Amino acid sequence: MKTNILPAIRLTAVCVLFFGVFYTLAVWSVAQVVPGKGKGHTRIYNGKVQYMNVGQDFSEDRYFWSRPSATDYNAAGSGGSNHGPSNPAHLKEVEDRITHFLDHNPEVKRADLPAELVTASGSGLDPHLSVAAAQIQVKRIAKVRQVSEENLLKLIEKHTQKPLLGFLGPEYIHALELNYELDMLESI
Structure with a gap:
């Protein structure tokens, strides 16, 4: 021993x-x-320090909505809801999100709604949207901001990040950067 x-x-x-x-x-x-200095990439946005690698709560009609968060966008408590796809509480939450989205975007058909706009990511902090998730919100934002849909589509195209090496992963958009520039357009 x-x-x-x-x-x-x-x-x-x-x-x-x-x-x-x-x-x-x-x-x-x-x-x-x-x-x-190890504290993350930040930006001052609407008078608050925003972390670029953490999803932000954009829920006003004038913004591109972010992906929902199971942690209320709190990086200290990162994680999913741990509810399975057949859990009644999860199904009700998703159904409520679908209803809310369709109420604010009446021209969108339920079948066309990207799942990422009504389901939280595994970390609950995903700062990215797919191109389709951004494009489906254009009519609402154009109407609220009195901006042409064409200008919004150009803004989406400008902020679309291509896959790594052209084929690894999907195209995506950083929601905070997109909304930041959307506010900059309005202030010009």
Whole structure:
């Protein structure tokens, strides 16, 4: 037993030093030289500091709505609802979101509604929308803001991020950046 205990204690001490001190210092040091100093990429938007890598709550008719969040956009509590697709509470929540969206977008058919606009992501913090999810909201925003649909479609096209290497992953749009520029257009 003595032959096993001493090596185990030494290994534990080495792991505590390496992972608890050296590795932590290395990660912290790298974070100090990147933009944001390890606190994330931020932007001041509507007088508040917004984190670019965390979904934001855009629910006014004048904005492109974000993907719903199971955590109320709280990065400290990241996670999904853990409800399965047949859970009655989940089904009611999704149905309520569908009804709310269709009430605010009467020209949209239920069958055309992208699932991402009524279901939360796994983390509850997804800051991105598909191109289809942004395009389906154009009529509502154009009407509220008195902007042409053509200008909004050009704005969506401008903010569309292409797949990595042209084929890895889907096209997507960062909702905060899109809404930020939408407000900039209005202020001109």
